[in-house]
Amino acid sequence: MNLYLTRSGRLRRRDNTLRFERVNLPETEDPEVEAEALEEGKADAVQALPVESIDAVYVFGELSVNTKLINFLNCKKVPVHFFNWYGHHTGTLLPHAEQLSGDLVIRQGEAYRNPEERLMICRNLLEAVFHNILSVLQYYQRRKGGLEKSIAAVKELEQKLAEQDTPEGLMGLEGNVRKLYYQSWPVWLGKTAEHFKRVYHPPDNPLNALISFLNSLLYTACVSELYRTALYPGISYLHTPQTRRFSLALDLVEPFKPLLVDRMIFRLLDSRAIGDRDFRKHSNGFLLTDDARRRILQEWDQELRRTVHYAPLNRSVSYRQLLRLDCYKLINFLLEGREYLPYRIGY
Structure with a gap:
């Protein structure tokens, strides 16, 4: 499981486990006063946390740590993500x-420099993306109807994947497909998605804020799984390698966005677990409230642990495991030349 720290406090090592001391910070803009309160303030709640069952730590509030804790988390192989x-x-x-392989890193770089190999990786990633988007549209076609034109348009663009000879051309097709996909959301989300357009910085409406938050969670989940393989996260293929982000994770999460992020959004909105009350206007954008964020994190953790039947292994695996399996598929392609087929629902 993941540990989500949404409140401010101190995280410490206590014997061979973790201890979180929650601290209510004073209302002040003085960082020195805040730092002193974090270090010396009285804890209003203390919780022991078994480190052996924690896959990663997610920090959303102000947190005080020390080197003893960092060394302990390093020994236990627990990544810490900050928001x-x-x-x-x-x-x-x-x-x-956990794993180091110079040969694999060299092969990653060679595949990026080889136009044919890079294009094949990008095309296979987007074939999985298109397949999973179509699966969502076809599901709502069976339930709601009225999506015939959207499905036909996506299939038409899917046929053009083989014609593209650059990653940029493939990304252009993906952008067109996602635009069609978002335009279909009002069929099952109603007014919430009317005239919806994806806007990133800052999210200009509650729906964009929800997508951005869940996309960040999916990205960090993939970073955690990449860490447990020998892949170098800075060499990517669909997205241009970046200096401030693990761009390979941006590649590998693309097929999972329709299945994990989008379907979770639909459930949250359809069940009214999340509504207008759960967002606040800030500057020229929207933010989730702290309470809504905590509820979403609880749902997200359950989603990562949800299992589906995985035909290649003939058994059920969790979505978190599927992320790691897609990492291994890329490794098998790079080192052994096996066909690279990112996850497609129903396969």
Whole structure:
């Protein structure tokens, strides 16, 4: 499971486990006063946390840590992901790599430099993306109807994947498909998605705020799984390698967005577990309230642990495991030349 720290406090090592001391911070803009309260303030709640069952730590509030804790988390191979006040991922503290392979890193770089190999990886990723988007549209076609034109348009664009000879051309097709996909959302979300357009910085409406937050959670989940393989997260294929983000994670999460992020949004809105009351206007954008964020994190953790039947292994696996399996598929392609087929629902 993941540990989500949404309140301010101190995280410490206590014997061979973790201890979280929650602290109510004073209302002040003085960072020194706040830091002193974090270090010396009286804890209003104390919780022991079994480190052996924690896959990663997610920090959303102000947190005080020390080197003893960091060394302990490193020994236990537990990544720590940090988010700012807006709910945006700002960085990750990764322990020393569990696996190292110079050969694999060299092959990753060679595949990026090889136009044919890079294009094949990108095309296979987007084939999985298109398949999973179509599965969502076909599901709501069976339930609601009225999506015949959207499905036909996506299938038409899918046929053009083989014609593209650059990653940029493939990304252009993906952008067109996602635009069609978002335009279909009002069929089952109603007024919530009317005239919806994806806007990132800052999210200009509650729906965009919800997508951005869940996309960040999916990205960090993939970073945690990449860490447990020998893949180098800075060499990517669909997205241009970046200096401030693990761009390979941006590649690998694309097929999972319709299945994990989008379907969870639909459930939250359809069940009214999340509504207008759960967002606050800030500057020229929207933010989730702290209470809504906590509820979403609880749902998200359950979603990652949800199992589906995985035909290649003929058994049920969790979505978190599926993320890691897609990492291994890329490794098998790079080192052994096996066909690279990212996860497609129903396969």
